[in-house]
Amino acid sequence: xxxxxxxxxxxxxxxxxLVLLRCNYSSSVPPYLFWYVQYPxxxxxxxxxxxxxxxxxxxxxxxxxxxxxSETSFHLTKPSAHMSDAAEYFCAxxxxxxxxxxxxxxxxxxxx
Amino acid sequence: GAVVSQHxxxxxxxxxxxxxxxxxxxxxxxxxxxxxxxxxxxSLMLMATSNEGSKATYEQGVxxxxxxxxxxxxxxxxxxxxxxHPEDSSFYICSATPGxxxxxxxxxxxxxxxxxx
Numbered sequence: 001x002x003x004x005x006x007x008x009x010x011x012x013x014x015x016x017x018l019v020l021l022r023c024n025y026s027s028s029v030p031p032y033l034f035w036y037v038q039y040p041x042x043x044x045x046x047x048x049x050x051x052x053x054x055x056x057x058x059x060x061x062x063x064x065x066x067x068x069x070s071e072t073s074f075h076l077t078k079p080s081a082h083m084s085d086a087a088e089y090f091c092a093x094x095x096x097x098x099x100x101x102x103x104x105x106x107x108x109x110x111x112x
Numbered sequence: 113g114a115v116v117s118q119h120x121x122x123x124x125x126x127x128x129x130x131x132x133x134x135x136x137x138x139x140x141x142x143x144x145x146x147x148x149x150x151x152x153x154x155s156l157m158l159m160a161t162s163n164e165g166s167k168a169t170y171e172q173g174v175x176x177x178x179x180x181x182x183x184x185x186x187x188x189x190x191x192x193x194x195x196x197h198p199e200d201s202s203f204y205i206c207s208a209t210p211g212x213x214x215x216x217x218x219x220x221x222x223x224x225x226x227x228x229x
Contacts, residue, residue: 034217043118043205043220044156090155098144098209100218102155 002027002093006103014111019078021106023065023091026072032094033074035065037087038105044090050074061085086110115139116208118221125196126229133191133224135206141186142208146218147179150203162189196228 007022025031032051036044048059055067065076074091091103115138125131135145144163148156160176162168162183170176178200180192189208193200203225207218 032217036220041203041223041225043116043222044207045220046217049217094218098218099146099158099161100207101158104155 002031002095002101004091004093004101004103006089006091006106008106009104010107010109012109012111013081015083016080019063019076019081019085019108021076021089021091021108023074023076023103024072025074025091025093027093027095029095033065033067034092034094034100035059035063035074035076036090036092038090039087047076047089081108081110083110083112114210114219116142116206116219116221118204118206118224120224121222122225122227124227124229127197128195130192130194131196131226133193133204133206133226135189135191135208135221137187137208137210137219140208140210140219142189142210143186144209145183145189146207146209147181147189147191148205148207150205150223152203156205159191193226196226198228201226201228 003026005024034049035047047063048057050067058064063078089106092100094100117136119134147159150156159174160168160170162181164183164186168181183189205223207220209218
C-alpha cells in the first residue's frame, strides 16, 4: 500500500523567492514518485518524476525534487518563484499496480 | 506525444438523466485507463481502473451500477453517470498509461466538469 502526505495545504511566497513544497511518502515497494501541477478547471500536468534513476530529478519550468529514501521524502523546489507558478501542486506515488495515490495538494500563491 | 483528450469539457444536465464522458488517448495505445473524481479544493480520488477488453475494477465505495465504465478499444474509455443527481456534480478526470512494463506514468485528460441540476 502507498500513501502520500503533503505538508501545508497553502504556501505563499514572494515573486523571486525560493519555492519549497513538501511531500513524504509511504510505500511497501520501491516507489515511483511524481509531482503534478493543476491550474483551475484543468487536468494535471506532469512536472517531474522519480523512477529509481538519479535521486535529484529535474523537471519542467525550473522545478526539481530530491528523492531521500532515509527521510521518505520527495520535496519539490524552485529557486525563484514566478507569478505563473501559482497553482495547485500534487505529489503522487505509484507502486507495482500502476495506480497513483495522490496527496491532498498544496495551493501555491505567489505574491508580487 | 502522450496526449489524452476528454469530451465534453463541461456538461450540465437535469437530475435523473444519464451523462457519458469520453476519454481518448490521441497518439498512443492505452492498455490501462483510470477515472478520477475531484471535488472543489480537494485531491483526486481514484474511482476505477479499466483495462482494454475487460471489466473495470472499482474502488471501494464507488457504485459500479451508477458509474458505468467501458474500455472497448486501446484508445477510448467512457464513463457513464447513470441517473445523475446533484451530489454527482464534480470534476471528472481520466488518465491513460501505455503498455510499457515497469513504468507507471499516467497521462491526464483536461477533465470534465459535470453539473447536475
